[in-house]
Amino acid sequence: MPSTHARLAGVSVHLPETVRSAAETERLVAAASGGFRPPPGLVHRLTGVERLHVMPDDWQASDLAAAAARKLLAGTGTDPEGIDLLIFAAASQDMIEPATSHIVADHLGLGCPVFDVKNACNSVLNALETAHALIAQGSYHRILIACGESPSRAVRWSVPDLRTYLASIPGYTLSDAGAALLLEASAEPGVLGHGFTADSRSWSVGTLASGGSAHPRGDEHTYFRLDGVGLRRAFERLGPGILDETLQRLGVAWRDMAAVCVHQVSKPYLDELTRRFGLPPEKIAVTVTEHGNAASASLPLQLVRAQESGRAGPGDLVGLVGLAGGISMGLSVIRL
Known part of the structure; x- marks a missing residue:
């Protein structure tokens, strides 16, 4: 067992204020699709999703991550200067280059090392595993994991037929959200x-x-x-x-x-x-x-x-x- 352990010192989420219902999604698809009309209520019947969150048009994945991180730092009373490492963990990203973690760090005014962890919907979980290992080996004392998911940008609105609509339904359930987790070194395992x-x-x-x-x-x-x-x-x-x-x-x-x-x-x-x-x-x-x-x-x-x-x-x-x-x-x- 390592002599240094890691504990979860806090977790926060940010959900955009704009909420879109499944019925509204159907209306938007119909408006963009010319003659095709989605079967009423199909998304809800197949998935159970009633509503989801949509970020502002001028926001990016980094903004969602930074919003959640600010809430976490304020809620835990953590000084940003005390963060040793920032890991951005998400399926989404602002752009191919640079790593989105740099953009989040700039939003937060951090000067610590940064990198991204990306593994689809397991990105945060793999970042948690990575942060745990880095703290246990003594490389860092306090690690901030920030997540910004912006999948609403990958939704197909113009749909020519039912077959395409059915293939697109998973996209109509995807919600924008930010999350942040703070891991700290501890004497006892958390x-x-x-x-x-x-x-x-x-x-x-x-x-x-x-x-x-x-x-x-x-x-x-x-x-x-x-x-x-x-x-x-x-x-x-x-x-x-x-x-x-x-x-x-x-x-x-x-x-x-x-x-x-x-x-x-x-x-x-x-x-x-x-x-x-x-x-x-x-x-x-x-x-x-x-x-x-x-x-x-x-x-x-x-x-x-x-x-x-x-x-x-x-x-x-x-x-x-x-x-x-x-x-x-x-x-x-x-x-x-």
């Missing part, structure tokens, strides 16, 4: 440990292809595309093995936890995963219906909701279950 696995053969089931070397330009590649059936099958192949192994290695069980946070793509899929993986439904804070799929900000959002409701507090164990395109799965266990 972050107990992690476990991750991946099946990278399934990387093509969900893509946002624009901006890289494969598709540097072209409007068609700027829309999020997801093969929902393929994603479900990929996670079925992975199964709950990594979750069970991590719990056993850390000597804890789901029953020991005050709250279990699970990345939420849709309400039906959350229910299916809960049954299949043996998760305790009474300990899961459902956020996808009211806030949409907030990508890697989803887990911090659920943790904040669990704390606000009194479900989880100081000394309690919580589990963070990550599911992401690529595909990957992971679990982090934390004592608050």
Whole structure:
């Protein structure tokens, strides 16, 4: 066991004030699509998503991350000069170059080292694992993880037919959000440990292809595309093995936890995963219906909701279950 441990000193989220309902999404698609009219209520029936958050037109992913980080620093009474490292963790980014962490640091007036961690909807969870390891080895004392998810910019509005609309529905559930977590060195373990696995053969089931070397330009590649059936099958192949192994290695069980946070793509899929993986439904804070799929900000959002409701507090164990395109799965266990 390392002589230096890490504890979660705080977590905050920022949700944009503008809220868009599923019905409003359908009206916007109809207005942009000429003759095509979306079947009324289909998005809600298939996903359970009732509404989501949309950031201002002049905001970027870095603005969402900075807003959440400011709230966290103020709430914990942390002097920005005391931050040793900033990690920006998100599926979204402001631009290809430079790393978005530099832009967030500029927003916050930080002068510390920075870098990005990117792994689709597991970005925050992988940043948590990275920060934990860096603190445990003594490289840093206080690390700020900042997340800004801006997937509303990848929504297809002009839809020619029902087939295209059905393929675009995952994009209509994606919500903008910011999140921030503060990790500090401690004498006692707060972050107990992690476990991750991946099946990278399934990387093509969900893509946002624009901006890289494969598709540097072209409007068609700027829309999020997801093969929902393929994603479900990929996670079925992975199964709950990594979750069970991590719990056993850390000597804890789901029953020991005050709250279990699970990345939420849709309400039906959350229910299916809960049954299949043996998760305790009474300990899961459902956020996808009211806030949409907030990508890697989803887990911090659920943790904040669990704390606000009194479900989880100081000394309690919580589990963070990550599911992401690529595909990957992971679990982090934390004592608050």
